[in-house]
Amino acid sequence: MLDREGFRPNVGIVLLNSRNQVFWGKRLRTHSWQFPQGGIKHGESPEQAMYRELHEEVGLRPEHVRILARTRDWLRYEVPDQYIRRDARGHYRGQKQIWYLLMLVGRDSDLDLRASDHPEFDAWRWNDYWVPLDVVIEFKREVYELALTELSRFLPRAAHHTRYLRAGIRGRPRDNPAAAPAESSLPPTPGGAPPADEAP
Numbered sequence: 001m002l003d004r005e006g007f008r009p010n011v012g013i014v015l016l017n018s019r020n021q022v023f024w025g026k027r028l029r030t031h032s033w034q035f036p037q038g039g040i041k042h043g044e045s046p047e048q049a050m051y052r053e054l055h056e057e058v059g060l061r062p063e064h065v066r067i068l069a070r071t072r073d074w075l076r077y078e079v080p081d082q083y084i085r086r087d088a089r090g091h092y093r094g095q096k097q098i099w100y101l102l103m104l105v106g107r108d109s110d111l112d113l114r115a116s117d118h119p120e121f122d123a124w125r126w127n128d129y130w131v132p133l134d135v136v137i138e139f140k141r142e143v144y145e146l147a148l149t150e151l152s153r154f155l156p157r158a159a160h161h162t163r164y165l166r167a168g169i170r171g172r173p174r175d176n177p178a179a180a181p182a183e184s185s186l187p188p189t190p191g192g193a194p195p196a197d198e199a200p
Helices: 046-058 138-154
Strands: 007-016 022-027 037-039 065-070 075-078 094-104 121-127 164-166 169-171
Touching (some): 007 046, 007 138, 037 046, 046 065, 046 094, 065 138, 075 138, 094 138
Antiparallel strands (some): 007 022, 007 037, 022 121, 065 094, 075 094, 164 169
């Protein structure tokens, strides 16, 4: 399902533990690390897609998490031609994403990378909030920086803000007042194989 500009609707998930560290997953059979993410199916809301992807990729259910915030607008990235199927070139441009900031209220043992028949990750760890962007596939790095910066305003106060590493260069996050609080009803390395969720 593509929009008129050729972008596929998608959700991204930043999952926190009680120490404000984030879930950091190693993509199956690669040396690339990333956050959980996945496409929004026809008829799904972004929140419904987020909960589905959360279970499919890390085995968690709604009762295991609490929504802290989401990005207000879509964040977009374009996928280079070499990662796009030939029959989709000229139509598919990339992903547009809504990002969610979640707090784990369950236990680490609730996470299960084999919850679906098509696992996304083969290892995971808790990482400082400002993740090392140089281990993220290059065309996603700007969106990661934008999402983390926007959502950082909603980190619990216990957070110790640390500097992030982007391709070996240290910097500090920028304030972005556009992030949206959660609704009251609540929540391969460059040159490697293309991520499975990039296919249109």
